[in-house]
Amino acid sequence: MNQDNSRRQFFAGAATAVAGLAVSRTALAGLPEPVMRTSVETAPPLIPTTGRPYNPVVTLNGWTLPWRMNNGFKEFHLVAEPIEREMAPGFKVNMWGYNGQSPGPTIEVVEGDRIRIFVTNKLPEHTSVHWHGQRVPNGMDGVSGINQKAIPVGKTYMYEFVARRPGTFMYHPHADEMVQMAMGLMGSWVTHPKVKHPHISDVDRDFCFLLNSFDIEPGTKTPKINTMLDFNIWSWNSRVFPGIDTLNVRKNDRVRVRVGNLTMTNHPIHLHGHEFLVTGTDGGPTPPSTRWYEVTTDVAVGQMRQIEFVADEEGDWAFHCHKSHHTMNAMGHTVPTMVGVDHRGLIKKIQKTAPDYMLMGERGMADMGQMEMPIPDNTAPMMTGQGQFGSVEMGGMFSMLKVRKDQKPGDYSDPGPYQHPKGTVASEYTGPLSEPARMRSEIDNADAAKTPTSAVMNAKKPSSHSGH
Known part of the structure; x- marks a missing residue:
């Protein structure tokens, strides 16, 4: 997690940066230059140097947008x-x-900040920005056609409002939403409390990311928006495992993770090795009396969830969506199930015309994690990633929480694979094995199954129906 120099790179020259904006030339000096970044590495937290102080978040495979103070406004x-x-290497x-x-x-x-955001549209069509979950004046809510005119191509609009309540939010368009969000237009927003809040704890590490999804044909580069x-x-955050950075913390850190969902389905987010509390939503912090411990929380479409836990178990702990197909990369929806099918004879015939053809799925799909099959250019393998014990056989929405006692405060770098204490790793047992004990009902059923099929069953027919 290295600081990327491009984070502070500006467009070359203010005149170039703001060419074609919907402001007069005399107002050009009033626009903050846009800060650009293209690195996919997780940037360090942006420590505030102006405005009210706060404990910053770390955006997984992302960064925080710098601002400037201008006559009491925080301008972005x-x-x-x-x-x-x-999305992943290559x-x-x-x-x-x-x-x-x-x-x-x-x-x-920070709660109470006066915010001014300039939005420049360099898309091929008009757009807008909605500040999801925020309390704003109606004309700043960003629904084009209702709250404002859409931002035309090449123009800049200005949004102003006060950050009225602390919490975890997001921003996204409300103009041609199906296309623009399907193409990835979205971002996270965090409002920190101005003073000590009874429902918001101090934490040592604070992470955030968005859940998103795309339909991308193998070998292509543009999502299918329909x-x-x-x-x-x-x-x-538009990364798939093994391209998603790990969440690296110090043992006994209090950790907060903020997750927002802008996909087309819900995601049960599951953490191994620890229990957590849901301490906030996009509606704000949850009162402590409403919280209970979980290891999985469902994040529905358009929702934010904020979880907290004490990282008191060392190790490399899986952190993922619990929908099994969501921890895979590109998959086909019409692939037949071949488990248990012996088609070796067919394979020989196919290989006469397609020598590189490989058998898939006869024993399950785990072999896919081992094979180095040729795949289309610009495609992530379905199952990928290597751990210290072999293939992880995962993709998609999967990462790890790495807890180390020697991780220094403020150090977010990857500590590498966990070194397990001797005798604490599951391994092969080579001793004697006795026949497994069975329930009495299973034994009786097995005996009944041995009854000859030719056995004659005798039945006595009642002589009358009297007494019925």
Whole structure:
């Protein structure tokens, strides 16, 4: 997790950066230059140097948007534009995003801040921005046609409002929403409390990311925006495992993870090795009396969930969506199940005309994690990723929580594979094995099954129906 120099790179020259904006030339000096970033590495937290202080978040495979203070306003500049996002090493996708990335940069503010956001439209069509979950003046809510005119191509609009309540939110278009969100236009928003809040704990590490999904034909680069349900790429912040960075923490850190869902289905997010509390939603922090411990929480479409736990178990703990197909990369929806089918004779015939053809699915799909089959260019393998014990056989919405006692405070770097204490790893047993004990009912059923099929059953017919 290295600081990326491009994070502070500006467009070359203010005149170039704001060419064609819907503001007068005399107002150009009033626009903050847009900050761009294209690296897919997780950036360190952005420590505030102006405005009210707060404990910053870390955006998984993302970053926080810098701002400037101007006469009491915290000013940001978002640029909506076509971008290219690397979803995993060697797998790049044409998307729409903000400031060089999809999702766009996280916006962090403090409760009570006066916010001014300039939004420049460099998309091929009009757009808008909705501040999901925020209390804003009606004319700043971002629904084009109802609250405002859509932002034309090449123009800049300005949004102003006060961050009225703390919580975890997001931003996304409300203009041609099906296309623009399917292409990746979205971002996270965090409003920190101004003073100590009775329902918000102090934490040592604070992570955030969005759940998103795409339908991308293997070998292509542009999502199919008209797909309704059959998505094949499930991602966190537009990254798929093993391209998703791990969440690296110090043992006994109190950890907060903020998750938002802008896919077309719900996601049961599951953490191994720890229990957590749901401490907030996009409606705000949850009162402690409403919380209970979970290891899985369902994040429905359009929802934010904020979970907290104490990372008191060392190790590399899986953290993933519990829908099994969502921890895979590109899959076909019409592939038949071949488990148990012996088709070796057919394979020999096929290989006469297609020598590279390989058998798939006869024993399950685990072999896919071992094979190095040729796949189309610009495609992530369905099952991928290596751990210290072999193939992880995962993809999609999967990462790890890495807990280490020697991880220094403020150090978010990957500590590498966990070194297990001796005798604490499951291994092969080579001793004697006795016949497994069976329930009495199973034994009786087995004996009954041995009864000869030719056995004659005698029945006595009643002489009358009297007494019935």
